[in-house]
Amino acid sequence: MNRRGFLIRTLLGLGAAPLVARLASASELSANPFSLGIASGDVTDDSVVLWTRLAPEPLEADGGMPDAGVPVQWELATDPAMSRVVRRGEVVATPGLAHSVHVDIDGLEPGREYWYRFVVAPYKTVTGRTKTLPQRDSQPESVRFTIASCQNYTHGFFVAYDHMVEDNPDFAIHLGDYIYDTSFGETFRRHETEKQPTSVADFRRRHALYRTDRQLQHAHAQIPFFTAIDNHDAVEDADPATSAQRTAAYQAWYEHMPVRGYGGIGENHFDLHRLIVLGDLAQISLLDGRQFRDGREVCANNDYPDYGFGNYRERCDLVFDETRSLLGEQQDQWLTRNLANCTSTWNVMASPGPFLPFRYAFDGKDLRYIGAWDIYPANRARVADALLGNRASHPLILSADVHSFWAIDGRDTPDRDERFDVTEFVSSSISANWPEPLAKRVTENLPNNPQVKFYEPNRRGYLLHDVTKTEWKTTMRAVQDVQDEKSPATDLATFVVRRGEGGFRRIKRS
Numbered sequence: 001m002n003r004r005g006f007l008i009r010t011l012l013g014l015g016a017a018p019l020v021a022r023l024a025s026a027s028e029l030s031a032n033p034f035s036l037g038i039a040s041g042d043v044t045d046d047s048v049v050l051w052t053r054l055a056p057e058p059l060e061a062d063g064g065m066p067d068a069g070v071p072v073q074w075e076l077a078t079d080p081a082m083s084r085v086v087r088r089g090e091v092v093a094t095p096g097l098a099h100s101v102h103v104d105i106d107g108l109e110p111g112r113e114y115w116y117r118f119v120v121a122p123y124k125t126v127t128g129r130t131k132t133l134p135q136r137d138s139q140p141e142s143v144r145f146t147i148a149s150c151q152n153y154t155h156g157f158f159v160a161y162d163h164m165v166e167d168n169p170d171f172a173i174h175l176g177d178y179i180y181d182t183s184f185g186e187t188f189r190r191h192e193t194e195k196q197p198t199s200v201a202d203f204r205r206r207h208a209l210y211r212t213d214r215q216l217q218h219a220h221a222q223i224p225f226f227t228a229i230d231n232h233d234a235v236e237d238a239d240p241a242t243s244a245q246r247t248a249a250y251q252a253w254y255e256h257m258p259v260r261g262y263g264g265i266g267e268n269h270f271d272l273h274r275l276i277v278l279g280d281l282a283q284i285s286l287l288d289g290r291q292f293r294d295g296r297e298v299c300a301n302n303d304y305p306d307y308g309f310g311n312y313r314e315r316c317d318l319v320f321d322e323t324r325s326l327l328g329e330q331q332d333q334w335l336t337r338n339l340a341n342c343t344s345t346w347n348v349m350a351s352p353g354p355f356l357p358f359r360y361a362f363d364g365k366d367l368r369y370i371g372a373w374d375i376y377p378a379n380r381a382r383v384a385d386a387l388l389g390n391r392a393s394h395p396l397i398l399s400a401d402v403h404s405f406w407a408i409d410g411r412d413t414p415d416r417d418e419r420f421d422v423t424e425f426v427s428s429s430i431s432a433n434w435p436e437p438l439a440k441r442v443t444e445n446l447p448n449n450p451q452v453k454f455y456e457p458n459r460r461g462y463l464l465h466d467v468t469k470t471e472w473k474t475t476m477r478a479v480q481d482v483q484d485e486k487s488p489a490t491d492l493a494t495f496v497v498r499r500g501e502g503g504f505r506r507i508k509r510s
């Protein structure tokens with residue numbers, strides 16, 4: 001379709017953009033509207049979502065935008081100088097979705113880099129870089145990607161992302177807590193307000209604050225992201241069927257992420273689980289552990305008191321109910337089917353929360369972390385059966401959420417019922433801290449948990465994965481000091497999993 005045809009369709013409300021009452025031009029903008037940067041994500045072997053949001057005054061409720069649609073041009077090229085443009089188009093950014101722009105482009109070549117930018121003349125964005133995944137039916141030699149999570153603006157700088165950009169991964173997976181709805185612990189940088197967001201306007205301002213961060217913007221402009229959601233993104237334990245707050249959180253989240261699948265304004269469900277296929281090298285099932293889970297408050301009463309931060313309890317009988325689910329029925333079936341049928345070299349599950357068990361012996365009690373799989377044992381067993389029953393593919397689990405680095409060999413779990421022959425690498429946080437009393441409790445309990453081969457609670461960072469046919473290499477990349485905007489990073493530890501062999505060994509990264 002030519003540009004005129006596209007514009008006519010858009011103006012008639014026939015295109016991707018909804019019908020808007022009035023179109024505004026750049027002359028009505030008070031300043032450069034591209035204050036929040038650009039991003040790409042949700043890539044497949046032939047498609048990508050490009051994102052930006054117009055907001056000349058990013059911390060204002062309306063972003064400083066007029067109550068009108070604004071046409072935005074975009075271009076995609078095969079070179080960084082943008083001289084060989086292969087696609088271009090125009091979309092109308094509308095007030096209903098905070099003047100955010102999501103351009104879903106398909107028909108692209110697999111496994112190649114593209115560059116892109118947006119224009120609202122006379123303003124234009126920096127040039128971003130993105131990359132499609134390897135062709136589905138190809139045999140890629142290698143893939144490099146990262147896992148990030150838990151970026152608390154108030155706890156430190158997002159300096160880890162500068163190092164991630166230097167690592168030049170094919171893509172990044174963010175396992176949630178992209179924003180923090182509340183501040184906790186030390187406040188190093190202040191939020192735009194200390195109030196917990198409840199309305200769409202509140203959540204927009206929180207996301208906008210995060211996206212004014214230079215280092216986060218740079219990462220988004222250089223690396224395509226997949227993004228999952230965790231508790232601090234979308235209001236912990238709100239009832240998804242009724243919570244206006246949660247609906248608001250999801251809307252603002254969509255308005256700031258390079259993703260597809262949003263149901264529309266007012267929808268409180270969001271299709272977020274993804275199957276990331278890297279040719280025949282690896283298949284990554286990226287989970288949504290928040291939208292469909294049965295309540296974690298199941299044992300919250302006087303018989304089962306909280307042993308710290310609302311997150312550690314004994315497990316009452318209800319936890320062991322066979323029907324209890326962390327994923328919800330549909331996602332559960334989707335996941336077990338993927339895991340059981342995978343024929344790739346590596347069969348990977350990326351879970352926002354830790355999968356393998358950890359026993360916190362305290363006061364003569366067996367306490368468990370109630371934020372993740374430890375209070376969904378039946379669901380965990382079903383998933384493990386599918387993952388470990390598949391002999392064609394090497395299983396692996398990647399997770400985050402606990403603001404600390406872990407390397408776990410599930411074969412050494414002491415409790416027979418919870419012993420799984422699988423390796424799990426847990427990423428630390430980009431900046432959120434791990435409160436000292438929790439760090440101490442884990443350390444004290446390491447002797448009860450011989451499956452944990454490595455644990456580092458005091459360093460922030462991310463996981464870097466280098467994947468080949470024979471070896472999976474995971475490096476824990478840790479920044480020295482998260483309160484130093486230019487902090488160097490070091491390789492805390494590197495682990496190698498050899499295909500077809502159990503466990504992993506620690507090496508020096510070459």
Ligand SMILES: [Fe+2]
Pocket residue numbers: 150176177232401402403432
């Ligand atoms: Fe977190």
